[in-house]
Amino acid sequence: MQCHIVWDKTWFADKGRPCPNPVACTLYTQLHLPDGGWSVVLEFSDTPPALPSGENMAEKVYFLVESAPHELLQPGFTFDFMSGGHTVGRCTVIAPSHSG
Template identity: 95%
Template sequence: MQCHIVWDKTWFAGKGRPCPNPVACTLYTQLHLPDGGWSVVPEFSDTPPALPSGESMAEKVYFLVESVPHELLQPGFAFNFMSGGHTVGRCTVIAPSHSG
């Protein structure tokens, strides 16, 4: 699956940093739900699509471990991107990735 991320510009501005513009990297965040919490991994390609400032598109999003509710990562599922105890972005799963 792919994942569209809208970063919280206010949070980053308060830290004196620009919103992330990840290229060819892997980020990690936590997904917290009433029945558990899991590590989620958005991966970015070296040629990210052009998006408005403060937005990113992860080419691939998946759970870090196998024993998780994989059915959650379906198009339309949204979750917060966390950094420590702060919500720094909103992620929405949008489409299956096209892999060969």
């Protein structure tokens, strides 16, 4: 699955920082559920699609451990991108795009 991220521009502006523009890297965040927290991995390609400022597309999204609730990562599932206890973005899982 892929993941569309919309960063909280206000949060980054208040910190005097630009929104992330991840290219050819891996980012991690936490998904907090009533039964516990899970590490989520977002992998970005070296040629990301062009999106509006403050938005990114992760090529892959998955849980770090096998015992995580993998069934949640289906198209339409949304979760917060957390950093240091703050919500800094909103993530939406989408089906991979296929070029034909």
